[in-house]
Amino acid sequence: MATRIDGKAFAASLREKVAEGVATFVAKAGRKPGLAVVLVGEDPASQVYVRNKHKMTVAAGMESFEHRLPADTSQEALLALVDQLNADPAVDGILVQLPLPKGLDENAVIQAIDPDKDVDGFTTASAGRLATGLPGFVACTPLGCLMLLKDQLGDLSGKNAVVIGRSNIVGKPMAQLLLQESCTVTIAHSRTVDLPAVVRGADIVVAAVGRPEMVKGDWIKPGATVIDVGINRVPAAEEGKTKLVGDVDFAGAEATAGAITPVPGGVGPMTIACLLYNTLEAANRREGLA
Numbered sequence: 001m002a003t004r005i006d007g008k009a010f011a012a013s014l015r016e017k018v019a020e021g022v023a024t025f026v027a028k029a030g031r032k033p034g035l036a037v038v039l040v041g042e043d044p045a046s047q048v049y050v051r052n053k054h055k056m057t058v059a060a061g062m063e064s065f066e067h068r069l070p071a072d073t074s075q076e077a078l079l080a081l082v083d084q085l086n087a088d089p090a091v092d093g094i095l096v097q098l099p100l101p102k103g104l105d106e107n108a109v110i111q112a113i114d115p116d117k118d119v120d121g122f123t124t125a126s127a128g129r130l131a132t133g134l135p136g137f138v139a140c141t142p143l144g145c146l147m148l149l150k151d152q153l154g155d156l157s158g159k160n161a162v163v164i165g166r167s168n169i170v171g172k173p174m175a176q177l178l179l180q181e182s183c184t185v186t187i188a189h190s191r192t193v194d195l196p197a198v199v200r201g202a203d204i205v206v207a208a209v210g211r212p213e214m215v216k217g218d219w220i221k222p223g224a225t226v227i228d229v230g231i232n233r234v235p236a237a238e239e240g241k242t243k244l245v246g247d248v249d250f251a252g253a254e255a256t257a258g259a260i261t262p263v264p265g266g267v268g269p270m271t272i273a274c275l276l277y278n279t280l281e282a283a284n285r286r287e288g289l290a
């Protein structure tokens, strides 16, 4: 039976460490680190995430600047806000909550963020820095996955890692991080032939697909470490209710894996904790304290 990796507890302890770092920053810089979050439109899931981010930013001792804009905001107005935040000395980190409403050019908005304030790690500058090993910001979800893996396994060098999914915000940066740790990395995707066989070779499996419980227990090599990034809302047993499940069939994989993250309570809480971690880092760098 696999060890359950407690992402919720790990994230809480990371947020405490960040809060200590914030106190040190305030003593030296004479101001709080600031995180600006931009939410366009009314997407209910995004509203919940943004509210949680605000609460945890304040709890860590940082300044939270929330910008809520109507769904019919123009591209020009949104870009003007990003420029204003880029120029604002009180803002160390900028996050534009995705997805944006239809009609807005997500890529153009993300690329407008100053890479030194890109605490989401979504700009091409951040992706390029990660790929070439230069200091920058790593996307929060893959960074959180890596922290959980290192905590569980220690040195990752030489391990066979399979990342399922090749998105710019999860799969690709995850693969770069594992490569940096000297894993032998395979990136699987919708065109991969015989995915079960590919996964059976993995000491480390990171599932970031967006398909509920797609990865089955009998794909998992005995003792492997399984990181489930998926957040899928599906109908629950009780009529009219919903529940969250990952991209991995948890019950099946738990029997074979060495360790596995649950959903909820696994990778999800690490994402926000890493956002705070990156924001503190951005503040320290901007003040020459890093």
Ligand SMILES: NC(=O)C1=CN([C@@H]2O[C@H](COP(=O)(O)OP(=O)(O)OC[C@H]3O[C@@H](n4cnc5c(N)ncnc54)[C@H](OP(=O)(O)O)[C@@H]3O)[C@@H](O)[C@H]2O)C=CC1
Binding pocket: 141, 164, 165, 166, 167, 168, 169, 170, 171, 188, 189, 190, 191, 192, 195, 208, 209, 210, 211, 229, 230, 231, 232, 267, 268, 271
């Ligand atoms: N915990 C957290 O904080 C976060 C969780 N998530 C969750 O992680 C999941 C992935 O997110 P994201 O990367 O943005 O998703 P995307 O939809 O951008 O990417 C999904 C990837 O999965 C691949 N894929 C789709 N179907 C299959 C299949 N049948 N077999 C193999 N690969 C397949 C796609 O392949 P192809 O490229 O060929 O189309 C694609 O590369 C989602 O559930 C999302 O909700 C995302 C961000 C943060």
Ligand SMILES: Nc1nc(=O)c2c([nH]1)NC[C@@H]1CN(c3ccc(C(=O)N[C@@H](CCC(=O)O)C(=O)O)cc3)C=[N+]21
Binding pocket: 049, 095, 096, 097, 098, 099, 120, 140, 141, 231, 244, 263, 264, 265, 266, 267, 268, 269, 270, 271, 272
């Ligand atoms: N610019 C931008 N940056 C993001 O990082 C970003 C984004 N846009 N858009 C949406 C996705 C998704 N995401 C999650 C954050 C926290 C949980 C999380 O805390 N999940 C809890 C459960 C939450 C619940 O119960 O709904 C858990 O897994 O335990 C999940 C998903 C960040 N994203």
